[in-house]
Amino acid sequence: MRLPTNLLCLALSILPGTLAVYADDAYHIDYHHQLLGIPQPHTTFFHRPRQHDKATLLYTLSDLSVLGAINPGTGEVVWRHVLAGDSDGNASIPPGFLRPVEGQSCVISAIGNRVDTWDAMSGRANWGSVFEGSVRDLEVLDMPTVDDQMPDVLALFEDNHKGIMRKLWGFNGGVAWEYHAESHDIPLQVSTVAGSVFLVTLHTSGAGYDIRVTTLDPINGKKRNEYKLSSHLDVSHPKDVLFVGANSAAPIVAWTDQAKKSLKINVLGKPKDIQTLALKQLDGDVLRVTLHAPHLAQSLPHFLVYTESAGSNAAEVYHIDPKSGSIKKAYELPEVSGSGTVSTSSQNANVYFTRQTEDEVILVSSVSHGILGRWPVKTEKPHGALIHSVAEVVKRTEDTYAVRSAVITSEEDWVLIRNGVEAWSRPEGLSGAAAGQWAEIPEEETLAKVLEAEAHSNPVSAYIHRVKRHINDLQYLPAYLQQLPLRILSSILPGEAKSQSLGALLRDNFGFNKLAIVATQRGRVYALDAGNRGGIVWSLKPFDTLPGEQWFVRGIAVDNSNGVATIIGSEGEFVTIQITTGEIVEISAPGKLPPVTAGVVVDSPSGRLFLPIGLDGNTGKLPAAKLPKDNLVVLGANGEVRGLRYEIKGDDAVPVISWTFKPALGQRILNIASRPAHDPVASIGKVLGDRTVLYKYLNPNVVLVTAVAEAASTASFYLLDTVSGDILYSITHEGVDIDQPISSLLTENWFVYSLWSDTIAMSPIQSSKGYQIIVSEMFESEIPNDRGPLGPAVNASSLDPSEIPNAEPAIPFIVTQSFIIPEAISHMSVTETRQGITTRELLCTLASSNSIIGIPRAILDPRRPVGRDPTPKEQEEGLFRYQPFLDFDPKLIITHNREVIGVKNVITSPALLESTSLVLAYGIDIFGTRVTPSAAFDILGKAFNKLSLVATVAALAVGVFVLAPMVRRKQINGRWIVA
């Protein structure tokens, strides 16, 4: 059995790696969820990208700071950009702002220290400016401009606890003027009205804040006047200020008292004039009050106050008299139980409020309480409670209207409801995935088990059992016969064979149907079906997290034999979920158990165990029954790597630190790479051209530690033996930009890492500058046919490497080559196949081009001859001449045309077919495909024409039937008839 494996391995290593995603595979075997993140209420709107066209697009800047335009008809992404790219993703994303420019094909975004304008149709950038500080608000200055010129932009920044208002020219983003607000005021918002700009800041006063309103001249930025509103009793946090009216005719600032009994409103520009409106009281306590007002200057100065309690909601509409500034209540919308949302849309002077409840959509005008339209809501599947929405109202005739609203629901779906009917829904909650793991679809009661049971019982009862089983199986016969022609046809006809049972989770013969369990940073868990193009099987939110709070997943362990997955979070919370159904088996809320930094699956006397690792790499005492069989390698508190060993003391298993690794002074550990859990090696040696063998160094107990030194700008890589703590190899690269991504990977007997380095400054002789990928291969000995210092020993111990006391550890012989690559690699992963016969492929995430590339191992072979052509024997090994520049061939990109943004991790899993490895990339987007690094040698491709094969055989058969009698007659005639 071993010989064919090895021969196959040799044969495959000689084969050239597959160098392409085949055109007929693209878009068939891969799937992609193009996601944006959860749209935010104040950055989502409908806008017309072309003024002469009535069609609108839906724009949003999401919580993951992805700016995107959605086609509201189909729900497909028109364009999108990641505005605040954060490769590690743990840093909190700054608040973002997005404003449309009315009457222009332009949207303006501001996030962090940037302000950018984008073409609304194509998504191309017009201009972008970078400033000091971070953006707190953004407004488009609505002033009459000439010739459709871009209006100017007001941006409010906070820099060193000081508000800075900047007016930017609309045509190029240059600063027209700056206004520095009082220091130590919290800059809140900006509002404009014809002829003046209001800057609203919060001024500390006692325990709370007073609101300070400064009026500025929009032309030169000079301060006209300012006044203070005494609000410190009610406002203790910037979030307590509910609303600062945007570009409406009468902008307002509003807040509620602490008990949420009344609403206090000041019309901007009217000092000392605080009007108090009583809030409508609902069944329960009022939890949330929101104000909805139009954003157009020409719209009527009406606004809606929306109050929500836990179980019901109601709304009141108020009118402002722009001259006197008095506010009076116009009408109210009755209290409705359940969740709901309200959104505003304005057309010229008309203002419409769309009220969305769980059962219906109601459209009212701001002027009167008459209902303009009412539609019952029909959705394809339940999406949960409504969170917020944006709506677009189109007046068809005098009294018929059409409404479409894009609603965010508590299931984290973005649903477009057109006149009450669901048009599409996008699973935006799937974005921001933080952790993922592959899971097998659990097998149902298998035939093998039944047969085994039969074998163990006595022959008579086994026979009766078998007859009964066959009779029982007969009930499936008609269905089988019915399906038979369809199955034959579908297997013969070209094209993708339709999966026979959509919806049901079944294993397939090739092992392509697997589930991926993905946990997002918002605390939601999804199961995706790789066999059904990444469709969502179930999703759930095991723990309640506050909006904006991140869920730090520390590990997902899948127990395929029991069909459950356990997810462990940073605060000790864990949840065990049934893989196929999404039912929660066991759950423990955050805080009950000590904090967790990682989770690891270990073998113990009481079976497999998912062991949480606490702070400082401490697992604490364990009961003796849970004594882990193996040692552990953990990350200690002060950036050190530790080896843990367990000792029995009484009834407890106590962890003992067996070794500690600290990098050199000034270095900190950036990353640790270890061999994948499933890393089979088919051949333990590498056969050279002269039939000698270089033995691979296949120690499973090694890790590759990446340590960087900021001050010296160096990156060091240490190869550690994790049992003894010995350093097997170390290398330091100088002139490394440690802000650039440094990724590393260790598998089989080779490791690879990439970094940006500038060695020209260091040594002018051997110089290179740019992104590099460095690949090293470990062998037991430099000499072929030699198994190194350990010799032919069957067992190996890192602690006691040989008979000689205190012997040196067996140091591997390492060959290294480095290549210059065109762009940064933000993450590395490697394909996994069932037996490791197929050559491995390095999957590198290219963040700047939003793609994933699969680099064949043959290119990254450190034994490629340098400066000369390979000898025939080296050619036999598949080596070719070393080229210092490794170009990323577009044919190697496994994401081909797709733009996969924000990839954080790529996970792989073996299929049942040896040639194939399943790949799933997650991050903002979800992308999945299958890769065949040594070409699909064990399955017929789609190019194989079964139809022509069958047709040929059939034609031959017909030919034989027709010709046989003719030939027979001719032969008889030839014998008996003389010519």
Added chain:
Amino acid sequence: MAALPPLPPSWALDLSTQPPRPAKSSSIPDPPGFSAASSSKSKSTQSSTTSAKPNPRDPQMLVKKAYEVALAPAKQLPMTFIMMYMSGSTLQIFTIMTVFMAFKNPLVGLLSTFSAFERFETEETRGKLVLVRALYVLMQLVGLGLGVWKVNQMGLLPTTRSDWLAWETARTPLERAIPAF
């Protein structure tokens, strides 16, 4: 219409009328199976040619003959070697045939070591034939060696370390350390 009985076919006529006998001095040999009458004559001429040899039972002559037979395979060796050398070491039908023949001929030869020298076996020659047989076996072994050399040249002999790699196993580590980060 009633017709005459047809003429006998031409071959029947040829058979019944014998052609004129050629002159005895003609050097053209008779076709095989020509005439039962002449066969006894030709047998007698054959026996007369063998009887032309001085003495068939001469032991020296027999041993000499036996040496010729024993060395016959060696005469083919240069030819076989050239064929093998020219056919290259790739796996193709011509090489496979040469290799097959290179193994088949010596093996068949070895199996017929006794039968090949039976006809030279007399009371006098028995002692000397042992040496001849040994030479014969040696020559066949040289031929076999050529075949083995060829197979080795083709890389089919498991003589290198790489051929036994599949039976070698990776070392099992006595300790395992599981990374947990």
